[in-house]
Each structure stands twice: as structure tokens, then as C-alpha cells.
Amino acid sequence: MTRSEKDLFMKAALEEAKKGWGDTHPQAMIGAVLVEKGEIVARAHIDRPGMNGPEVQIIQSLGRKPASDASLFVTLEPGPSSNRLEKGVNTIVEAGVKHVFIGASDPVPEHENKGADALKAAEIQVERRILIEDCQDLNLIFNHAARHQTPLLSAKSATTLDGKIACRTGESKWITGEIARQDVMGWRRLFPAIGVGAGTLVEDDPRLTSRIEGKDEWCGVRFVMDGLLRTAMERFLPSIYTDEFRDNTIVVTTDAAGTGYIRRLESEGVNVWVLPAENMKVPIVDFRKKCYDVGINGVYFEGGSKLTSELLHNRELDYHFNYRAPILLGDDKAKPVYRGLRIEKLSQALRLDSPRHESFGDDQLMRGFLSYPTRLDVDETVFSNE
Numbered sequence: 001m002t003r004s005e006k007d008l009f010m011k012a013a014l015e016e017a018k019k020g021w022g023d024t025h026p027q028a029m030i031g032a033v034l035v036e037k038g039e040i041v042a043r044a045h046i047d048r049p050g051m052n053g054p055e056v057q058i059i060q061s062l063g064r065k066p067a068s069d070a071s072l073f074v075t076l077e078p079g080p081s082s083n084r085l086e087k088g089v090n091t092i093v094e095a096g097v098k099h100v101f102i103g104a105s106d107p108v109p110e111h112e113n114k115g116a117d118a119l120k121a122a123e124i125q126v127e128r129r130i131l132i133e134d135c136q137d138l139n140l141i142f143n144h145a146a147r148h149q150t151p152l153l154s155a156k157s158a159t160t161l162d163g164k165i166a167c168r169t170g171e172s173k174w175i176t177g178e179i180a181r182q183d184v185m186g187w188r189r190l191f192p193a194i195g196v197g198a199g200t201l202v203e204d205d206p207r208l209t210s211r212i213e214g215k216d217e218w219c220g221v222r223f224v225m226d227g228l229l230r231t232a233m234e235r236f237l238p239s240i241y242t243d244e245f246r247d248n249t250i251v252v253t254t255d256a257a258g259t260g261y262i263r264r265l266e267s268e269g270v271n272v273w274v275l276p277a278e279n280m281k282v283p284i285v286d287f288r289k290k291c292y293d294v295g296i297n298g299v300y301f302e303g304g305s306k307l308t309s310e311l312l313h314n315r316e317l318d319y320h321f322n323y324r325a326p327i328l329l330g331d332d333k334a335k336p337v338y339r340g341l342r343i344e345k346l347s348q349a350l351r352l353d354s355p356r357h358e359s360f361g362d363d364q365l366m367r368g369f370l371s372y373p374t375r376l377d378v379d380e381t382v383f384s385n386e
Contacts, residue, residue: 001071005038006073006101006127006130007130007131009033009035009040009071009073009101010073010075010101010103010130010131010134010135011131011134012033012040012043012073013031013032013033013043013073013074013075013103014031014075014103014131014134014135014138015031016031016032016033016043016044016045016054017029017030017031017045017046017054017075017138018031018045018138019031019045019047020045020046020047020048021186021189021190022189022190022191022192022218022220023047023048024046024047024048024049024142025049025141025142025192025295025296025297025298026049026142026145026192026295026297027046027049027050027082027083027142028046028076028081028082028139028142028143029045029046029075029138029139029142030045030046030053030054030074030075030076030082030084031043031044031045031046031054031074031075032044032045032053032054032055032057032058032072032073032074032075033058033072033073034058034062034066034070034071034072034073034097035070035071035072035073036066036067036069036070036071037067037069041062041070042058042061042062043058044057044058044061052087053078053082053084053087053088053091054074055072055074055078055084055088055091055092056084056087056088056091058072059091059092059095065095065096066095066096066097068096068098069099070097070098070099071097071099071100071101072092072097072099072100072101073101073103073130074100074101074102074103075103075104075135075138076102076103076104076106076135076139077102077104077105077106077112077113077114077115077116077128078092078115078118078119079105079106079108079111079112079114079115080106080108080111080114081106081107081108081111081146082106084115085114085115085118088115089115089118089119089122092119092124093119093122093124097124098124098125099124099125099127100116100119100124100125100126100127101126101127101128101130102115102116102126102127102128102129102130103129103130103131103132103134103135103136104132104135104136104138104139104143105128107136107139107142107143107146107147108146108147109147113128116128133354137356140152140319141190141191141192141297141298142297144297144298144318144319145292145297145298149292150288150289150292151288151291151292151296151297151298151299152297152298152299152318152319153284153288153298153299153301153311153316153317153318153319154191154298154299154300154301154317154318154319154320154321155300155301155302155303155308155311155317155319155320155321156184156187156300156301156302156320156321156322156323157308157320157321157322157323157337158172158174158175158176158180158184158323158324158325159175159322159323159324159325159337160175160324160325160327160328160329160334161324161325161326161327161328162328162329162330162334163336163337163338164329164331164334164335164336164337165304165305165335165336165337166334166335167329167331167334167335168331168333168334168335170203170335172335175323175325175327176323176324176325176360176363177325177360177361177362177363178361179360179361179363180323180325180360180361180363180365182212182213182360183323183358183360183365184323185210185211185212186210186212187300187321188208188209188210188218188220188300189210189212189218189220190298190300191220191298191299191300192220192221192296192297192298192299193220193221193222193223193291193296193298193299193300194208194220194221194222194223194299194300194301194302195222195223195224195225195299195300195301195302195303195307196208196222196223196224196225196301196302196303196307197224197225197226197303197304197306197307198224198225198226198227198228198230198231199303199304199306199307200302200303200304200307201224201226201231201238201240202230202231202234202238203304205238205239206240206302207239207240207243208222208240208302209245219245219248220248221248221249221250221296222240222245222248222249222250223250223251223252223299224240224249224250224251224252225252225282225287225303225307226251226252226253226257226282227253227254227256227257227277227279227280227281227282228253228254228256228257228280229251229253229257229258229261229262229265231251232251232261232262232264232265233261237264237268241265241268241270242268246268246269246270247269247270247271249270249271250270250271250272250273251265251270251271251272251273252272252273252275252282252287253272253273253274253275253282254274254275254276254277254279254280254281254282254283255274255275255276255277256277256279256280257274262274273287273290275287275290281310284310284311284314284316285316288316301317304335305335305336305337305338305339308337308338309338309339309340312338312341312350312370313340313341313376315372315376317370318369318370319367319368319369319370320352320367320368320370321365321367322337322365322366322367323360323363323364323365324363324364324365324366325362325363326362326363341376341377342377343377344377347373348373348375348376348377349373350370350371350372350373350376351370351371352366352367352368352369352370352371353368353369353370353371354368354369355367355368356368
């Protein structure tokens, strides 16, 4: 089988895996195809947690023994992290499949290659790393949570060429075009939770749902980071506290917040997390831990400059999505996406590891994992008057 043929079949497995987009948390998205005589004869994917792995589904749905030349392509190695090691390997061996092509290995270092090695021990030919970057990217949320035992905290921004998110007047709709905004809706559908700060909620009153043409509106967990419950002080509550999805909304606050405002929110059916804090700011470390404890393995923040900058200052931002439009403001008083750092040398700058690039009409997306320098100087006075 040529390299291009292997890539072609793994792409088919990836497309199959994406049918579970956003529905498999806290498990991985996984897809597989079975190939006989150069043709795909069976496909399977995970579309909810707790399902049998796609290799098991394929053999069951085939209803017969695979042909002697059959090859199985699977996007993620059957391993401990995806709870497929024993059952997945045994199914492949018992079915008599002699060729297995794997995209990504188990994301936990101590688990890596356990499934591949078990298959090899059964005298099955195994080839790894087929479209590995795409297969790893497919499960960036699952992989991070499995490796680090903490949710992936990401932030999305839409900026001008000079890194501004709004004019000096605050006008920001719309910096990017409709095609880019639809891509955002896709990421909202993938992440189990979306987060905003109190300022963004008061100013924009966003709905924080995924609205994709041809599909029903979808709402995951909606977090509001509000250390003093200023959003509950409003005469008219923001719509996410009163709409049909309000029981999906969680306001994260501190023990400095007033109990009367907590009761007001809870009376509307809104959930409130109260986290002990040394100041009026939500402690992100404790927020991370609580998310992981309740099975939320990824949060997609769409907060403004203040929230995302604070996440950055505290080294708590793991991943960044930056949509960039071909427009330029050139105004010192326009609002920047990040602020408050003191970078004196390029060697002190933060970087995106293994960035991925995509175009959406006239706009571009660059996304990747944040890599922090050893030293990160922060100007603590930036938010002192806010």
C-alpha cells in the first residue's frame, strides 16, 4: 500500500471520527475504517461516552470474518486512556486482521504504544503515525486532560492586523466575517463548556450557544467568571440567566460575593459555584480542579481583554485561537486582546507550539498551545482601577 493510499484511508477514519464532534466527552473522538482489496467495507466511530471502540463496532457490524488482506485504520491506538486496550486488541486478534494502521498513540506517556505492542505480540503488522498531527489535533481536549489530569483552558480572540479587539469606542461587531464566525460556532460545539467574564456579559449579553446552519441550537455548560456577582446586581438579568438553557449556566464567584445575589440567581435556576479566594478574583486553580472533578475537560473562553489577560498572567491559559481580519486600526486607544505583560526581549515572548493555520474567506485562524517563558513579568497596576 502506498503512502498516499494510507493517508487517504486515515483521512476517511478521521472524517468518521468527527461524526462524534462534541458528543464523546470526557472520552476521545475515535474513528476507524476496514479496507479490503483497496476499498472501504466498514466504518465506525464513537458518538457518546461508554460506547464500544470503533474496532469492536466494525467487526460486529461486518457480520463475517474480514478478508485475509483486510487492513484496519484507526485514528487512536487502543490503549488504557481510552479504555480500549484489552477489548479492542482482543477483538482485532480474534477477527484475524493482520494489518493495523494507527494515527495517534495513547496520549499518556506511560501508556504509549501498549496497544501497538500488544498487537505486534499477536503477530499483527502495525504501522503507526499515519497523519499523526491531524489525529492528535482531533483530540486536543481529551489528550490534555488525560496527560495532565486537568481541563484544557483555551481562549478565542478576533483581532485586527494590529491585535485590536475593538475600536476606542468599544465597537467590535464584526471584526471577522461570517465564515470565520461559523467556525467559532463549530468550536463552541466541540468544547463541553464556554466561559466569559462579567464585563463581557454585561456589555454584550451574549447567548453563548452553538448555532450552525441546518442543525438545532446547542448549549453546553456556560460559565460566567464573576468574583463579586456584579452581573446579578443588574436590574435586568442577562439573558443566559433567564433563557431556556439557564440550567446550563454556572456563575463562578468568590466568598466575597453577597449571599442575596446568590439566592437571586439560584431562584432563576442558575447554578452558582462559590470558591474561597484571597481577593475578589475567581481562583483559576480551584476552578480548574472543580471542573475536572465534575467531568468537564475543556473550557472555551470568549471573555474580553481583562479575563483572558488575567488567565495569561497566571499561566493558566493552555491554548489560544486567534482569528485575524485584514483590517488595521493603528489607534493606540483601541482595545488590545492582551495587556499587562512587560516584555523587554523577544526571548521573553510567549509562543504557540506547533501552530495550525486555516483560512476562512478573507480571515485567518492561527491556533496552538501556549508556551510560557521561564520569566513572565506582569504589571500588577494594569487592572487596579477596574
